[in-house]
Amino acid sequence: MDVRETTLQAAVGAHLAGTHIRRAHRVLQGSGTVAPGLRWPDASDGRDPRADLEAEGRASYAGHYFSPHQASVFDGLYDALPTSPNERDVLLAALLATASDCAAAPGHTAQPFQPTTTALPHIVAAWRIDPLARVRRYIEDLTAVVPRRQGCAAKTTAEEFLNDADLRGAVVFCDPPYSEVQYSRFYHVLEGMAVGGWPSVSGSGRAPELSLRFTSAFSSRRHSTAAFAALFESLRKSGATAILTFPNHLCSNGQSAATLATLAAEQFDVNIQLLDGRHSSLGANASSLGGRVAHRDVAEAVLVLRPRSKR
Structure with a gap:
């Protein structure tokens, strides 16, 4: 020096x-x-x-999902968000889209890639993304489009949303959980950034504490049947046609496409189509799965639930 x-x-x-x-x-x-x-x-x-730094996004996700530089930029951009609702919405959307691009993780951001021989090139590629340039590009893309109709987004349960809406003639798409492992254990990175960070995170997935995670009855082997029955009842009352996807085998939450089709047939005319696909085990690798492969071929069922005509 x-x-x-x-x-x-x-x-x-x-x-x-x-x-x-x-x-x-x-x-x-x-x-x-x-x-x-x-x-x-x-x-x-x-x-x-130092404790303050560790409570901020860099300590939460830096060196895991994002590079230290990217996480530092995200912290600064979030702090600089304007208070005007419209401007804040656009800029926050650009920030979250950029974070999604930069995350060194599978597309669903369930867990960050580990620095293995096969995953390291993906980590390097993600961390080389310039967050400021990417945010600027998203801002330009978002502000160049003007919607013809105002849309809306709701953070609520499926049943509450359906009970408050008249959806006669509409089509509702449902992609419910199929695992007994609560999804909130994994899918929290972008939500954490949207709310300004979690008080603390832990584990390989950098998850927030259990009390801050949403618990879904659809993932519970004990409660999933009642949860799906309530969902189908709410769908019937709404008047909507529903398209529901689910694996065509018995899942860890105790359900399969066949059990759901039987349950839905009590209130709907049900049509089932099967699609071939590949399943990713939450970003895990073969060693963490006890020798099982991280991807496997599966048959996905598409259930079309049509309201019954009144006779």
Whole structure:
């Protein structure tokens, strides 16, 4: 380190010490560590800056789903989101789309790739994506399109949504869980970014604590039959035609396409078509699956549930 570098670092440190700058604790030393002399603007603030960093997105997903640089950029962009609802929605959508592209994980982001010989090239390719350039591209794409009709999105259960809607003549697509493992154990990265991060994460999948995860009755072997019966009843009352996909074999939640077809036939005219496909075991590899392959050929059933004509 020469004199010029030492002088520059000293100048930066002095400026940060004498100026109220939000997130100043993110300015690290050349070694990548928090400056030991860092002081918060409020002298009574006793927070540990390292603990604050660990509670932020970089410590949650950096080095797992994203590179440290990408995670740092995502943190900064999220903090800079405007308060205006329309502008915030567009920019947050661009941020989430970029994060999805940058995630070193299968398309469903269930778990990050591990640095194995086969997965390492995928990690390198994902982490080489420039997040700022990608966000800019998504902003341009999103703002260039004007919808002809205003759409809507709802965060609710299927039954609550169906009970509040008149869907006569509409088609509803249902893609319910088939595993007894709760999906919220895995699918949380983009949700965590959308809400500004989780208080803490743990495990190889960097999951939030159990109390913050949604629990679905569809994944419970004990409760899945009642959950599907309630879903079919709500669909019938809504007047909609439904298309439901499900594996054509007995799944760990106790259901199969055949059991669901039998249950739905109590209220609908049911037509079944089979499609060949490949199943990915939540990003796992053969060793973690006890020697089982991470992908296998499966038959997917497509159930078309049509309301019965009144006689």
